[in-house]
Amino acid sequence: MNIKRILVLCLVLLAMLMGLMSYFVMAFLQNVKEVESEWLKDSPTKIQPFGSTKTLSILPLVNWHTSGDNLKGEAGVSYLIKTDTQTILFDVGFNQKGESPSPLQYNMSELSVNLSDVDTVFLSHHHLDHSGGQSWVNQNTFSLGVEQVDLSSKKIYSNTKIEYPNASVTAIPQATAIGLGAASIGGIDRQLFMGRITEQALAINVEGKGLVLIVGCGHQTLPKILTRTQQVFDQPIYGLVGDLHYPVPEGRLRFLGMNLQRLFASGQGPHAPIDQATIDKEIEMLKKLNPALVALGGHDTSDEVIELFSQEFKKAYQHVRVGKWIVVAQ
Ligand SMILES: [Zn+2]
Ligand SMILES: [Zn+2]
Structure with a gap:
């Protein structure tokens, strides 16, 4: 084959590649438009009174930062949430290395948290870093470790239909009470470049104070939450x-040199990654509500943004670190 032919072949291949990429980008942008118009049409009804709790304590079990060398950090999420009447396991971590025990199980043991004390499992969304790994997501389930432990005695809530052996998982797409003073705010869709995801946050109604929102990844975006x-x-x-999904200037997860969290999870596509101006605007939005507590995790929030939040929210700010209780009311 002469050089001219090779050049023509390369040009044809390049044109095909660019055509394919444009197709994906166009399809993605069409999906974004659909999700946004559904959101604007959405007018959810008020939730029925669901009570309140006098006490609320939150213990990060899996996150990027830890409070001690004896604990394992990773780019996953799990919290233990204690109210007057419930002990909730919120998400089950990533177990990125497929370890046994998983970072969640290891940290639970180090922190003397017994699974038998947990009565409710609440899953924010079905992504690998909240469900125990991609293999479980592929099987439409989740796991605390390399093996699925017995959860038959627990109430399990997810906003999408998933399964768990010998246990029933209640799908709650809309805002739903899951206990006294505890409710999902309902699933909110987001079209990411890597696919559509529905995420729910948990609201705990603390007597005399108001709602504490517990957010997994924050794909929904703060304004929509x-x-x-x-x-x-x-x-x-x-x-x-x-x-709150603020991987600016860089996120934690890299693949083939690409910054996955920043490029593929902006909701606008790789050509418009999440930027500082959006974060600044959202900080101002949150400040208007004058929250008494703001605690950000380092799972998909960069250290730079964590520092910014700590400066902006001053005394209201607390770090999310594995092993460090966030005591809201006791
Ligand atoms: Zn996610
Ligand atoms: Zn996440």
């Missing part, structure tokens, strides 16, 4: 604990 909360609840927002 706040709007939905105000649509379905009458109580004021007292605090927010979790991650």
